[in-house]
Amino acid sequence: MEILGVKFAPLNVPLERRLQTLAVAIHFIVLPLWTVWGYPITVYLIFYTETLRYFLLLYFLWMYYDWDTCHSGGRSEMWTRVARNNALLRYFCNYYPLKLVKTVDLDPKKSYLFVSEPHGIWSSGILGSFGSDVLNCKKLFPGLEIHPITLDILFKIPILREYSYSLGACASSLKSIKYLLSTPPKNPYTGRITVLVVGGAAEMMESMPGTYRVLIKRRKGFVKLALKYGTALVPVLSFGETDLFNQIYSPEGSTFRRIQNYIRSFIGLPPVVISGRGFFQYSFGLISKRLPVTVVVGSPIEMPKIEDPTSEEINKYHNEFIEHLIKFFNTQKHNYIKNADNVTLELL
Structure with missing residues (x-):
């Protein structure tokens, strides 16, 4: 039904689909809002509640003790197993739906750095594929411990940090990635996958439907780390990620882009106008x-x-990886993109 140009959902939408929409809304509205209001809310509860304040004070002591965990491998599977299979994540993955596809088997005794592109607005594909067990990533890659990398700031916000930890995530710091690439995993795992979205939050500003713009030309740190620890690089592409939101796009050099970059330098995320x-x-x-x-x-x-x-040496292997990434994109795009001949991987 359409009224004044607005297309409304029918009244008889199944409950399953309503719950899927709710799960996605929680991830894209509630959780981002908590990144802004997390500290003010907890401070208010400490000063203006009678009993809850004492639990929060104990929680802050726990945060202080646990502060560096995101830089040293994150939570063990004992803490993440149940959370990574919860109903909220199942509804989230089934909403789109999300799908995880592997093209080759990986040696379970090695360490891998998954280089994922594009970031999109919220990296839904990476969250569902590697931040949960709903899509059976651990069965597709047996023997390999999996850690997605996310913003460091998410591990500093009360309550929200526990959700990030429950997904098996680690911080996007040099210390964290060095630890993951250099330290052997604990039993029962024999190898490790570290999932890095190289374009990071800056790539949010390049996300537009039908385009695949990736910030990788000047991002060479991941190659340097891979060489330092002898870690294999694996290209990962999220087809359809950039189609999930429309955005008011501002090119590099525009006033709004300068404002976006300025704010991102302070809080880690750029303000984007999306729909x-x-x-x-x-x-x-x-x-x-x-x-x-x-x-x-x-x-x-x-x-x-x-x-x-x-x-x-860094430039040599960086160029080799880019060539491999472009070839991989051109080989796979016809399977997942409409009018694939008109779509290219734009390297920025």
């Missing part, structure tokens, strides 16, 4: 569109172990 859909209508809102997202894992590029790689 997806709402709870009861499909025309606008802050919930992502119900469109399929397929995360495809490519074949690894083996890296030699070079303790202190030179700029020439």
Whole structure:
């Protein structure tokens, strides 16, 4: 039904689909709002509640004790197993739906750095594929411990930090990634996958439907780390990720882009003006569109172990990875993109 140009959802939408929409709304509205209001709310509860304040004070002591866990491998599976299979994540993955595809088997005794592109607005594909066990990532890659990398700031916000930990996530700091690439996993795992969205939050500003713009030309730190620890690089593409939201796009050099970059330098995230859909209508809102997202894992590029790689060596293997990524994109795009001949991987 459409009224004044707004397309409304029918009244007889099944409960299952309503719950899926709710799960996605929680991830894209409630959790981001908590990043802003987390500390003010907890401070208010400490000063203006009678009993809850004491539990919160104990919780802050726990935060102080637990502060560095996000830089040293995150939570063990004993703490994440149940959370990564919860109903909220199942509804989230089934909403689009999300799909995880591997193209080759990986050696369970090795360490891998998954280099994922594009970021999109909220990296829904990576969250569902590697931040949960709903899509059976641990069965697709047996023997490999999996840790997605996310913003460091998410581990500093009360309550929200526990959710990030429950997904098996670790911080996007140099210390954290070095730890994951250099430290062997605990039993029963024999190898490890570290999932890094190289474009990071800055790539949010490049996300537009039908485009695949990735910030990788000047991002060479991941290659340097891969060489330092002899870690294989694996390209990962999230097809459909950039179609989930419309965005008011501002090119590099524009006034709004400068404002976005300035704010991102302080809080880690750029302010983006986006539109997806709402709870009861499909025309606008802050919930992502119900469109399929397929995360495809490519074949690894083996890296030699070079303790202190030179700029020439870093550039050489960076160029090799980019060539591999472009070839992988062109090989796979016809399976997941409409009018694929008109879509290219834009490297920025």
